[in-house]
Amino acid sequence: MPTTHTRRYVLAARPATTTGPLEDGVLRYEDHAPVPAVQDGQVLVRVAWLSLDVATRGWMNDVRNYLPPAPLGEAMRALGAGVVTQSRHPDFAAGDRVSGLLGWQEHAVVDGSTLRKVPEGVPLQAALHVLGISGQTAWLGLHDIGRPAPGETVVVTAAAGAVGSLAVQLAVAAGARVIGVAGTPEKCALVRELGAVDCVDYREQDVATAIAELAPDRVDVVFDNVGGAMLDALLPHLAVKARVVLCGAVSRYREGGPAPLRNWFHLLPNRVRMEGFIYLDHADRFDEVEADLLPRVRAGELRCQEHVLDGLKAAPDGIRLLLTGTNHGKALVKLG
Numbered sequence: 001m002p003t004t005h006t007r008r009y010v011l012a013a014r015p016a017t018t019t020g021p022l023e024d025g026v027l028r029y030e031d032h033a034p035v036p037a038v039q040d041g042q043v044l045v046r047v048a049w050l051s052l053d054v055a056t057r058g059w060m061n062d063v064r065n066y067l068p069p070a071p072l073g074e075a076m077r078a079l080g081a082g083v084v085t086q087s088r089h090p091d092f093a094a095g096d097r098v099s100g101l102l103g104w105q106e107h108a109v110v111d112g113s114t115l116r117k118v119p120e121g122v123p124l125q126a127a128l129h130v131l132g133i134s135g136q137t138a139w140l141g142l143h144d145i146g147r148p149a150p151g152e153t154v155v156v157t158a159a160a161g162a163v164g165s166l167a168v169q170l171a172v173a174a175g176a177r178v179i180g181v182a183g184t185p186e187k188c189a190l191v192r193e194l195g196a197v198d199c200v201d202y203r204e205q206d207v208a209t210a211i212a213e214l215a216p217d218r219v220d221v222v223f224d225n226v227g228g229a230m231l232d233a234l235l236p237h238l239a240v241k242a243r244v245v246l247c248g249a250v251s252r253y254r255e256g257g258p259a260p261l262r263n264w265f266h267l268l269p270n271r272v273r274m275e276g277f278i279y280l281d282h283a284d285r286f287d288e289v290e291a292d293l294l295p296r297v298r299a300g301e302l303r304c305q306e307h308v309l310d311g312l313k314a315a316p317d318g319i320r321l322l323l324t325g326t327n328h329g330k331a332l333v334k335l336g
């Protein structure tokens with residue numbers, strides 16, 4: 001029997017404000033939404049895992065971003081992983097494990113050209129973290145922009161999170177001396193376990209003072225996931241020719257408003273390069289990055305902690321976890 005209906009969360013209205021909690025009515029839960037018939041070039045996927053991402057909150061707004069706003073009246077945009085149940089695309093067959101933009105729904109009809117196959121020998125959800133958005137982002141940001149040389153000092157912010165923890169491990173593997181910044185003693189302990197020489201608990205310690213002590217010879221690379229005051233506190237500690245990887249600005253999604261960089265002048269005399277990037281721009285390199293990550297994942301050399309929420313109805317709360325720092329690792333929703 002072909003699947004005819006799905007449970008889903010539809011983006012029903014734009015939030016009243018561009019940051020902060022969502023009011024009622026922004027997302028609408030539907031118990032029995034019709035699944036469209038599969039057309040040529042499309043596949044039907046039974047979604048098993050959803051990726052919860054900091055950017056999701058921004059996609060709900062009617063604001064120019066690196067992607068257009070998520071469309072109203074459709075399943076909320078999200079990466080997911082699942083199994084093909086019907087295919088009219090030559091590259092896919094029923095039973096294939098795939099990942100892509102599947103949306104907050106249990107069954108998704110999508111263009112096959114937008115999907116990636118999940119390699120054998122890894123759990124399906126790895127396509128949403130270490131082999132997917134988090135791993136690709138950490139790898140591209142660190143190796144293309146940060147380019148740490150052995151012995152250089154790298155600071156990673158939100159270091160216990162999905163992207164951050166992978167950036168820590170990749171930088172350690174590259175021979176760098178890594179210092180993390182994270183929000184609790186438990187998160188800092190994890191970051192040290194992953195190979196960082198130390199980790200600053202920014203809720204308990206003054207970041208600038210701690211970094212000055214831990215990196216007396218200054219910092220060569222900052223891999224920044226937070227932005228705002230955290231990034232500003234790091235700028236006076238940069239070495240000559242340092243690289244700042246602008247990966248994320250999670251503080252902005254929660255707090256909003258302008259976040260002035262008071263210490264920007266340190267960039268000039270130190271000839272610092274500060275560069276933002278969006279991993280989606282590098283889709284032509286995903287195979288190359290995956291080829292480097294996959295053996296390390298299979299060998300157990302790269303870890304990504306998972307924070308799993310159960311069932312589609314948990315998805316909206318998952319976004320709140322990311323913005324309050326109460327997630328421990330990659331935030332995922334496991335569907336029934």
Ligand SMILES: NC(=O)c1ccc[n+]([C@@H]2O[C@H](COP(=O)([O-])OP(=O)(O)OC[C@H]3O[C@@H](n4cnc5c(N)ncnc54)[C@H](OP(=O)(O)O)[C@@H]3O)[C@@H](O)[C@H]2O)c1
Pocket residue numbers: 052053054055133134137158159160161162163164181182183184187225226230246247248249250251252254277278279280321322323324325326327328329330331
């Ligand atoms: N450039 C790209 O292409 C790209 C792609 C994917 C993700 N990203 C970015 O990468 C970053 C990490 O994403 P992720 O999915 O791996 O999430 P994550 O790090 O697993 O979760 C977000 C973490 O950010 C920290 N945080 C939240 N608010 C904060 C604040 N105001 N100040 C300091 N820390 C705060 C929290 O940890 P603590 O407990 O340590 O505070 C929270 O657990 C995000 O900024 C995301 O937008 C960028």
